[in-house]
Amino acid sequence: MPDLVAPHGGALKPLMLAGEPLAGARARAETLPTIRVSSREKGDLIMLGIGGFTPLDGFMTRADWQGVCDDFRTADGLFWPIPITLSVDVTAADSIGIGDDIALAGEDGDVLAVMKVSEKYSIDKAHECLSVFRTTDLDHPGVKMVMQQGDVNLAGAVQVLSDGGFKAKYGALFMTPLETRNEFERLGWSRVAAFQTRNPMHRSHEYLAKIAIEVCDGVLVHSLLGNVKAGDIPAEVRTRAIAALIEKYFRAGTVVQAGYPLDMRYAGPREALLHALFRQNYGCSHLIVGRDHAGVGKYYGPFDAHRIFDEIPPGSLETQPLKIDIAFWCYACGGMASGRTCPHSEEDQLQVSGTQLRKWLSEGSAVPPEFSRPEVLEILREHYEHPYS
Numbered sequence: 001m002p003d004l005v006a007p008h009g010g011a012l013k014p015l016m017l018a019g020e021p022l023a024g025a026r027a028r029a030e031t032l033p034t035i036r037v038s039s040r041e042k043g044d045l046i047m048l049g050i051g052g053f054t055p056l057d058g059f060m061t062r063a064d065w066q067g068v069c070d071d072f073r074t075a076d077g078l079f080w081p082i083p084i085t086l087s088v089d090v091t092a093a094d095s096i097g098i099g100d101d102i103a104l105a106g107e108d109g110d111v112l113a114v115m116k117v118s119e120k121y122s123i124d125k126a127h128e129c130l131s132v133f134r135t136t137d138l139d140h141p142g143v144k145m146v147m148q149q150g151d152v153n154l155a156g157a158v159q160v161l162s163d164g165g166f167k168a169k170y171g172a173l174f175m176t177p178l179e180t181r182n183e184f185e186r187l188g189w190s191r192v193a194a195f196q197t198r199n200p201m202h203r204s205h206e207y208l209a210k211i212a213i214e215v216c217d218g219v220l221v222h223s224l225l226g227n228v229k230a231g232d233i234p235a236e237v238r239t240r241a242i243a244a245l246i247e248k249y250f251r252a253g254t255v256v257q258a259g260y261p262l263d264m265r266y267a268g269p270r271e272a273l274l275h276a277l278f279r280q281n282y283g284c285s286h287l288i289v290g291r292d293h294a295g296v297g298k299y300y301g302p303f304d305a306h307r308i309f310d311e312i313p314p315g316s317l318e319t320q321p322l323k324i325d326i327a328f329w330c331y332a333c334g335g336m337a338s339g340r341t342c343p344h345s346e347e348d349q350l351q352v353s354g355t356q357l358r359k360w361l362s363e364g365s366a367v368p369p370e371f372s373r374p375e376v377l378e379i380l381r382e383h384y385e386h387p388y389s
């Protein structure tokens with residue numbers, strides 16, 4: 001049997017402690033100065049813990065930050081598309097010395113990690129935003145996050161002490177890269193496509209996943225479990241709707257459904273590269289990249305996230321994009337089609353915006369069955385009728 005794709009940089013490197021060392025580190029963390037991290041930083045920490053950000057050993061140095069912004073490389077020459085950094089305000093930074101150990105806690109106060117601080121540095125935030133997001137517009141949610149973060153970055157290796165509660169909340173859905181790799185091997189897969197989603201899956205998403213199944217051994221439907229924009233559908237609802245779709249409309253043994261702990265950054269093309277990089281760690285040889293992947297508003301062209309895979313040096317990533325245009329039901333074709341296959345005009349193509357769907361669901365109006373499966377709509381309707389239950 002051919003092997004799964006190798007992890008980025010060679011071997012999986014989870015930074016989560018277990019057993020005796022974990023108990024010792026937890027006790028020690030109680031005695032250390034504690035820094036509260038943001039939701040984005042928490043997601044990054046948990047990814048470091050489970051090996052999703054292999055082979056990083058912690059938060060990036062200034063040289064790493066500069067290299068990643070300018071050349072997609074850390075100081076060691078490792079391909080990396082988005083800075084993974086930790087920031088604090090000046091007062092907190094002044095209270096911490098180089099070489100100090102500090103505890104990192106989530107917004108709820110739970111200790112997540114211990115870090116040995118190797119460097120304190122400031123950055124040109126606008127430079128990061130222009131490099132990563134291609135804009136400094138504060139209406140861009142990723143830009144806003146960077147511009148509002150603390151003015152000093154702390155670099156250093158981390159030991160992760162917690163999964164951030166994701167396992168308790170999501171159970172079997174929260175799989176580590178080692179767990180997805182074991183599952184793919186059990187299924188006898190080597191060519192695996194990841195389908196990245198922060199939404200429920202409608203017919204168009206089903207179509208993309210099935211295109212991938214036609215040419216690969218199987219698909220990992222991989223839902224973002226961290227934070228999305230206000231108004232988006234919460235992960236526990238989305239993942240239930242996806243499970244209902246897979247159960248009814250996919251052959252057994254062709255799909256693995258799982259989730260990962262990151263927040264969205266909305267960095268479009270650069271985030272598509274990060275999505276491919278960490279999917280390589282999860283054992284996926286391919287990433288489905290649709291139109292305006294990881295985009296927001298009108299900041300990126302519809303195929304910027306396709307093109308960027310051709311702009312990076314060959315060999316930067318083993319995981320390759322499956323580039324697919326926007327998909328929809330076409331009444332003239334009488335079936336699912338895409339921008340590449342359908343010759344008809346927009347009047348024949350059923351394209352529904354998120355805003356339109358929300359309006360239909362919250363008003364109790366009918367949704368065309370060509371847009372979404374009834375089993376999916378039923379779960380979404382329940383959410384819109386009782387959004388706070």
Ligand SMILES: [Zn+2]
Pocket residue numbers: 330331332333334337342343344348
């Ligand atoms: Zn058509």
